[in-house]
Amino acid sequence: MKKVKTCIFPVAGLGSRFLPATKSIPKEMLVVVDKPLIQYAVEEAKAAGIERFIFVTSQGKSAIEDHFDSSPTLETILKKRGKDQELQALEGLRLEPGQAIYIRQHAPLGLGHAVLCAEALVNEEAFAVILADDLVLSREPCLKQMLNAYQKEQGNMVGVMDVPYDQTHRYGILKISKEEGQKVYADGVFEKPDIQKAPSRVAIIGRYVLKKEIFHHLHKQHPGAGGEIQLTDALQKMIPEKPLCGFRYSGQRFDCGTKEGWLEANIAFAASCPELRLNLKTVLGKYSF
Ligand code: UTP
Numbered sequence: 001m002k003k004v005k006t007c008i009f010p011v012a013g014l015g016s017r018f019l020p021a022t023k024s025i026p027k028e029m030l031v032v033v034d035k036p037l038i039q040y041a042v043e044e045a046k047a048a049g050i051e052r053f054i055f056v057t058s059q060g061k062s063a064i065e066d067h068f069d070s071s072p073t074l075e076t077i078l079k080k081r082g083k084d085q086e087l088q089a090l091e092g093l094r095l096e097p098g099q100a101i102y103i104r105q106h107a108p109l110g111l112g113h114a115v116l117c118a119e120a121l122v123n124e125e126a127f128a129v130i131l132a133d134d135l136v137l138s139r140e141p142c143l144k145q146m147l148n149a150y151q152k153e154q155g156n157m158v159g160v161m162d163v164p165y166d167q168t169h170r171y172g173i174l175k176i177s178k179e180e181g182q183k184v185y186a187d188g189v190f191e192k193p194d195i196q197k198a199p200s201r202v203a204i205i206g207r208y209v210l211k212k213e214i215f216h217h218l219h220k221q222h223p224g225a226g227g228e229i230q231l232t233d234a235l236q237k238m239i240p241e242k243p244l245c246g247f248r249y250s251g252q253r254f255d256c257g258t259k260e261g262w263l264e265a266n267i268a269f270a271a272s273c274p275e276l277r278l279n280l281k282t283v284l285g286k287y288s289f
Contacts, residue, residue: 003049003126004048004049004050004124004126004127004128004147004150004209005049005050005051005052006050006051006052006054006121006122006123006124006127006128006142006183007045007048007050007052007053007054007127007128007130007143008054008056008115008118008122008127008128008129008130009028009038009041009042009045009053009054009055009056009128009130009131010056010111010114010115010129010131011026011027011038011055011056011057011058011061011064011104011128011132012056012057012058012061012104012105012108012114012117013027013108013111013114014108015027015133017257017258017259018030018232018257018258018259018262024060025063026038026063026064027062027133027256027257028041028061028064028132028133029063029064029067030256030262031197031268032135032262032265032266032269033266033269033273033276037068037133037135037256038052038055038064038067038132039067039093040132040135041092041130041131041132042068042095042140042158043093043141044130044136044141044143044144045128045130045143045174047143047144048128048141048143048144048146048147049144049147050128050143051099052099052101053068053095053099053100053101054101054102054103054118054121054122055100055101055103056103056104056105056109056114056115056117056118057102057103057104057105057107058104058105058106058107059104064261065100065102065179066266067093068094068095068100069094070094072091074090075087075090076159078090087184088092092112093159098255101121103117103118103121104117105117108227108228109223109228109229110223110224110226110228110230110231111131111228111229111230112218112221112228112229112230112231112232112233112234113218113228113229115129115210115214115218115231116215116218116219116229119215120219123214124212125211125216126150126209126210126212127209127210127212128143128146128147128207128208128209128210128211129206129207129208129209129231130143130205130206130207131205131206131207132256133206133255133256133257134205134206134207134253134254134255134256134257135197135204135253135254135256135265136159136207136247136249136251136252136253136254137251137252137254137269137272138250138251138252138263139250139287140250142159142207142249142251142253145247145249145250145251146159146207146247146249147181147209147210147238147280149183149247150209150247153209153243153245154210154221154242154243154248155211155238155241155242155243155244155245156208156210156214156235156238156242156243156244156245157208157209157244157245157246157247158172158174158204158205158207158208158209158235158244158245158246158247158282159203159204159206159208159247159249160184160202160203160204160205160246160247160248160249161202161203161245161248161249161253162201162202162203163199163201163203164201165195165198166193166195167203168192168193168195168198168201168203168212169192169193169194169195170192171192171203171204171232172189172190172191172192172203172204172231172232172235173189173190173192173193173198173199173200173201173202173203174186174189174199174200174202174203174204174244174246175187175188175189175190175199175200175203176199176246178202179259182243182247182248182249182250183246183247183248184202184246184247184248185243185244186239186244186245186246186247187239187244188200188236188239189204189232189235189236189239189244190232190236191224191225191230191232191233192225192226202246204232204246204255205249208231208247211238211242213238213241213242214231214234214235215239217234217237217238218231218234219236220237221233221237252268254268267280267284
C-alpha cells in the first residue's frame with residue numbers, strides 16, 4: 001500500500017459554541033498552553049509522515065495562513081536581540097515551500113462539504129483528515145498510531161473512543177460487527193443518534209484516513225443532521241464497498257470546540273510539561289471547588 005502523504009485540515013467552521021472568543025479569531029487558533037490548536041494538528045501530521053497540508057478555510061481565518069508563513073521582520077528583530085530559543089520556536093512551525101495549500105469553503109455547509117472542497121488537491125489513493133479542535137494528548141501521536149494500523153486496511157479508518165451513552169447525540173456512532181485488538185469494524189455508522197437509537201457508545205473523533213472514493217459519495221450526499229453535509233453519511237454509504245474500521249487510539253482526547261474541553265486540555269497539557277507542572281499544582285491549590 002502507498003504511503004499516506006496528504007492531510008486535510010477543515011478549518012472553515014463557525015465555532016459558535018466558543019463565541020464570543022471565536023468572533024474574529026478562528027477556533028483553530030485558540031491557544032492551549034503555548035500553541036494554537038492548528039499547530040498541534042500540523043505537528044501531529046508531520047510526525048506521522050505527512051508532506052502535503054491542505055487547509056480548508058473560510059472568511060476570517062487568514063490568521064491560520066499567517067501562522068504558518070515566514071515573518072521576516074519578527075525574525076530579524078529576534079536574531080538581532082539574540083533570542084535564539086524564540087527563533088527556534090518559529091522555525092519549528094514553518095512548512096516547506098509548496099507544502100501548505102489553502103482552499104476556501106464559501107459557506108459552512110458541513111464537515112463532509114469541507115472535505116469535498118479539497119477533492120481536486122488530493123492525488124493519492126488514501127489521505128488523512130485531522131480536526132484541530134479534537135486535541136489528543138498521547139505518547140505516540142494519534143495519526144501516527146492510525147497510519148501504522150492502517151497498513152493492512154483496504155477501506156476507511158476513523159479514530160474512535162467510548163463515550164457515555166448520554167453523549168452519543170454529540171458524535172458519529174459506530175454499529176460494531178467485529179473487534180480485533182485496537183480495531184473495531186462497523187457495519188453501520190449513525191450521525192448524532194439519541195441515546196435510544198445509539199447502536200453502541202463507540203464514537204468517532206476528529207481523525208480519519210479515507211479512501212479517495214469517499215469523494216464520489218460526498219458528491220451525492222444530501223444535507224443530513226443539522227442541515228449539513230455530513231462526512232459520517234458518506235462513510236455509511238461506502239460500507240458495502242469497503243470496510244469501515246474504527247481505531248481505538250492510545251491517548252486522551254479533548255474537545256477544544258467547547259469551553260470545558262479546552263479548559264481541561266490546558267490543565268492536562270500543562271501537567272504534562274515539566275516546567276509548568278509544579279506551578280500548576282500551586283495555582284490550582286489556591287482555589288477550592
Ligand atoms: P464542528 O462540528 O466543531 O463545527 O466542526 P464548528 O462550526 O467549527 O463549531 P460550532 O459547532 O459552531 O461550535 C468540526 C471541524 O470541522 C470544520 C471546523 O472548522 C472544525 O475544525 N468544519 C465544520 C468546516 O471546515 N466546515 C464546516 O462547514 C463545518
